[in-house]
Amino acid sequence: MNRRIKMIVLAMFTGALLVAVVLSFIALGAMHLVPWLLLASLFLIPFLLNRSEQHHFVVWKDEYSVGVESLDDDHKKLLNLINNLQLAVHYQTGENFEKEALTDVVAYTKYHFEREEKMMQEASYADFDAHKAVHTAMIAKVNKFLLEYEKQGHDALEELAQYLKDWLVGHINGTDQEYSSLLREKGIN
Ligand SMILES: [Fe+2]
Ligand SMILES: [Fe+2]
Known part of the structure; x- marks a missing residue:
């Protein structure tokens, strides 16, 4: 509602x-x-x-760690940016704050995906292609949401923010955990 x-x-x-x-x-x-x-x-x-x-906000938990400091830092930053976006959705923060919060979380997600993909490649991670495909599909979905946001404005933001929150928390705590042991073993950080 x-x-x-x-x-x-x-x-x-x-x-x-x-x-x-x-x-x-x-x-x-x-x-x-x-x-x-x-x-x-x-x-x-x-x-x-x-x-x-x-319940709109997310808090970092140690179990989210992938054991690679730079990637954990990225993930923590992403959770902070999601919380900013939740603030924009659920409180009257104004259009500028809302757009900035949305731009920041999408831009940092793309930046983080690139960094993570480089590190997986460097480690010759066997599931690299599948992991990259998951990132690409997520960005495609976000782009569709962004088009909706362009048309509808604030009313389209709640669904988008909820998707970003659920996807990123689920991905950090799921798919990202799968490369953890290899990257740590190879000392990539
Ligand atoms: Fe990640
Ligand atoms: Fe990932």
Whole structure:
């Protein structure tokens, strides 16, 4: 759901709950448990909202490491750039910030793919062609999303950001792990 719609629904729900609290105090009195339970649920809203917003962001985990410092640094930077993009999607950060966040994550992804591919080649990695094909397919998909973004603007950004987040985290923690032992064995970093 679009963040603006979510905020409207939340504001309506909070307003309705507030009215219910007041009416229940009037109808049932302060000695009754129900008005107090309704009041307590009103205070839970900011907490639940914060919890639901947190899942948009990604945090580096040691298990993501491929054991090659330069590539881990790239992957960490990519996660930071994804978080910037999530910020642009879910908060009203303005068009300039949004476009810059998107350009940065796509540009750094391409830069990183090139670096990673060079290192895999240097190590004579047997699955190089398959790995490179996965990178190429991802860039092709992102280019399609970018065309949609050009047409629709902010409304197309959520799906794109979600794809970038899921793909990159899945790739770092999956396909990229497969070259890890060879690169470390050959001392490529
Ligand atoms: Fe990678
Ligand atoms: Fe990769």
